[in-house]
Structure formats: structure tokens, C-alpha cells
Amino acid sequence: MELPFAESYKIKMVEPIRKSTPAQREAWIREAKFNVFNLRSEHVFIDLLTDSGNGAMSDMQWSALMQGDESYAGASSYYRLKSVIEDITGFPYFLPTHQGRAAENVLFSAMVREGDIVPGNSHFDTTKGHIEFRKAQAVDCTISQAFDTTIEHPFKGNIDLMKLEQVLKSYPRDRIPFIIVTITCNSSGGQPVSMENLKGVRRLAERYGIPVILDSARFAENAWFIKLREKDYHDSDIRNIAGEMFACADAMTMSCKKDGIVNMGGFIGFRDEELYKKASVYNIMFEGYNTYGGMSGRDMNALAQGLIEGTEFDYLQTRINQVAYLGNKLRDFGVPVLVPYGGHAIFVDAKRFFPHIPVSEFVAQTLVVELYREAGVRATEIGTLLADRDPVSRENRYPELELLRLAIPRRVYTNNHMDVVAVALKNIYDRRKDIKRGLKIISEAPIMRHFTVELGMA
Numbered sequence: 001m002e003l004p005f006a007e008s009y010k011i012k013m014v015e016p017i018r019k020s021t022p023a024q025r026e027a028w029i030r031e032a033k034f035n036v037f038n039l040r041s042e043h044v045f046i047d048l049l050t051d052s053g054n055g056a057m058s059d060m061q062w063s064a065l066m067q068g069d070e071s072y073a074g075a076s077s078y079y080r081l082k083s084v085i086e087d088i089t090g091f092p093y094f095l096p097t098h099q100g101r102a103a104e105n106v107l108f109s110a111m112v113r114e115g116d117i118v119p120g121n122s123h124f125d126t127t128k129g130h131i132e133f134r135k136a137q138a139v140d141c142t143i144s145q146a147f148d149t150t151i152e153h154p155f156k157g158n159i160d161l162m163k164l165e166q167v168l169k170s171y172p173r174d175r176i177p178f179i180i181v182t183i184t185c186n187s188s189g190g191q192p193v194s195m196e197n198l199k200g201v202r203r204l205a206e207r208y209g210i211p212v213i214l215d216s217a218r219f220a221e222n223a224w225f226i227k228l229r230e231k232d233y234h235d236s237d238i239r240n241i242a243g244e245m246f247a248c249a250d251a252m253t254m255s256c257k258k259d260g261i262v263n264m265g266g267f268i269g270f271r272d273e274e275l276y277k278k279a280s281v282y283n284i285m286f287e288g289y290n291t292y293g294g295m296s297g298r299d300m301n302a303l304a305q306g307l308i309e310g311t312e313f314d315y316l317q318t319r320i321n322q323v324a325y326l327g328n329k330l331r332d333f334g335v336p337v338l339v340p341y342g343g344h345a346i347f348v349d350a351k352r353f354f355p356h357i358p359v360s361e362f363v364a365q366t367l368v369v370e371l372y373r374e375a376g377v378r379a380t381e382i383g384t385l386l387a388d389r390d391p392v393s394r395e396n397r398y399p400e401l402e403l404l405r406l407a408i409p410r411r412v413y414t415n416n417h418m419d420v421v422a423v424a425l426k427n428i429y430d431r432r433k434d435i436k437r438g439l440k441i442i443s444e445a446p447i448m449r450h451f452t453v454e455l456g457m458a
Helices: 022-031 059-066 076-089 100-111 125-133 161-170 195-208 219-229 238-246 273-286 297-310 313-332 363-375 415-430
Strands: 093-097 117-120 137-140 179-182 212-215 251-255 266-270 345-349 380-382 403-407 439-443 454-457
Touching: 022 363, 059 297, 076 093, 076 238, 076 266, 076 297, 093 100, 093 273, 100 125, 100 251, 100 266, 100 273, 117 161, 125 137, 161 195, 179 195, 195 212, 195 238, 219 238, 219 313, 266 273, 297 313, 313 345, 313 415, 363 380, 363 403, 363 415, 363 439
Parallel strands: 117 137, 117 179, 179 212, 212 251
Antiparallel strands: 093 266, 251 266, 345 403, 380 403, 439 454
């Protein structure tokens, strides 16, 4: 008999979590104005709001943390992290930042100007926010298959090369500062980008003289999917695949709170020394001196070790198998989920879940609220709230996908917790016709509203 799969780690420390009553959860979600970002963490039983910064560090990471060098300039922790980053990514220059959106802020300050056009694959919310804050425009060139949650395409994060070339043809070179490719592509369901597609983007970029930037928060998970789904890479090492991916880019940003398995941290990697120097000016202004940026020495040490662990096959197998475990449970219950499963989360198709609730009533956010009411599970919306308003017309943008994202923290929950989440969604699905109304906005911020929006019943 074949041995069953088991996690590639054992548990050394635990943190208690507590259940609540339906009456308590109803009071708490109303007090939070139906925005789960406003909930207190102790009022959440299973927290799948994000996989960012909430993973469990290993014993080796904690050990590295205790050896952090907190020197203001030239700390040994900086040089250790620099060595690991260059070994994995191939980028000879890097700037540490406190997280991914800070990396975007620094790099985009150096590269993006008013009126610019930035093509890519379903830009992440902070990416689009930083672009539009600078009065530039993000253009989505994702393949059309990404917007059908029922199609089993292996690389739904891919850029449509014909769409991309049309953008490159339509605007002057000096209005396109770069092409950005998000690996994996969170906003289209945590979907990977193939090596073939990355190389195709690179060839187009070289033809038109445009730099390529990789948004690399989940690059190791992307490498895993290339290994499994792209025939030429079945026998390749994860780090070798990652190195080949990064060879297609001129620079990268990374929120290390994902595949770096740390609570805080980010960085920018550069191939070009002049761009590094230009961005350094903004890094010193916004983050800190170039050898610590927004990070402490101990956090840089923990990140260096986390990048090593995060690119190990056994770790990735355990991580991605748990995501698939939840996806399979939900599919067995008939809950409509996006397929194939992504690397960090399961995405529930809210339009198919609640076909009778209009998108103008924020159907995905309605499901987020119902899941919290049902079991104290906190998820997040990838839909109309996150899509925000058009910066010119100020009308709501209605994306093709309305998704509830169940983002699973790394090395935190057991499959028993995944069972709770699956049954909770099954219970809601069984009574879905009884939920007749969605939500409406009471107040919102002018940009990236989903973090602080206040909602009421429609």
C-alpha cells in the first residue's frame, strides 16, 4: 500500500484560537460595517483574509533572527540577504523595503510618470493603486481563459502576447515605462505564468525596447507550477526554474511576507546599476538607508533563511497540497470554485454562488460576510470593491470575476481547519437562495477603498 501524504514539518509551538457564537459574530460584523478588515483578530476563528505576513517561521528562521545585526549601515544581515537574493534571482543589486507596496512605491517613483501606460497581467491592487496614484494607466493583457472559472487551463496567469503587442504598438516608447508580470497572478485566482509565456513577453519587450518587471511575491509557487505543468521542467530544480524566470526580467519587486515566509519585509532587485542608483534616492527618502531600508537586521536574517526554505521542493509540496485539499473538499460539496487551483488560495466564484444577487450589490463581499457569520472564518473579496472606481468617471468598475478568496497562511493551519471552512461554505451554499440582498457603500476612500470601506445592507 502506498503511504499517505504527510506534512514536511512537525509542530513545535501553538497559539490558541477561540470559537464564538452566531450572535457574537453578527454584532461584530455589524460593528465592523460589514468590512472584515475592521474585525479584531480575536473575533476570528480561522483567518484566511490573506497569506501575507502570517506564516509560521521555522526553528532555523528564529535562530537566524536572534543573530540579527542592527547596525545602521553595512550590517552583516544585509550582506547575508544580498547573497541569498543574488543566488536565487540572479539580480546583483537590491534595495530592502518594509513590504511589497513599499517596493512598488520606491520603484514606481523612479519609473512611472503622469500619462504613462503600464501593461501587465491583472495588476494586483497595490500595483494598480500606485500606478493610478501617479495618474498613469494600468492595462490588463491577461489571456481570456483567465476569466472563465470553469476552464482547466494550466497557466491562467499568462499574458496574451497579441494584446500586449497591440498596447506596445499603440503608444510611444517613452509612455511605457515597463511591462509588469505578476507571478503567480493573484487577481486572476493565484494563477501561474508559464516559462514559455515569460520568454515570449521578454522577446516582445526587447523588440520594443521596454523593460520587464516581475511582481514576485509568490515566485516560488509559480516555479512549482512550471515544474509540474510545463513538460520541459519536470526534472528541474525549483531554484533553477526560479533563476530562469528572473532571467526574463530587468528588475523585480517582492513582498517577502508571502514566499519569504516572514512577518514583514520586501525588496527590489535590479540588473541595471543606474536604475538601482536612481531608486536608491527614493528608498532613502521613504524607507531608510540602503543597507536596511524598512527592515531590521533580525528580519533580514529571517528572510534570508525563509527564501531558502521557501524554494525547497518538500515545503512547496506540503503548502500547495493543502490548498488543493481545500479546493477538492469544496468541489465535492458542489461549491463553485475557480479551477485549476492556484498556489496560495482557493477562489470561490461568487457570481455562480449567488447568481440572483447583482454585482452592483457587491456579491463577492456578500459571500465574505456570510462566511464570517456562519463560522467565524475571515476571507476577502476580489471583485468590484477591490476593482475600485474609474479614476476619471468615478463610476464603479465591474471586473469579469467576482471572487471570494480563501488565502491560506503558510505552515499555520491543519487540514481539520480546512474541513471547517469547506463545511461552512457548503452550509451557505445549501441556503443560498434565502440570502436575497447584497450590500451597499456607506462611505469609502478615494483610492484602494476595500481596506477601509463602510458598508450596509442593500
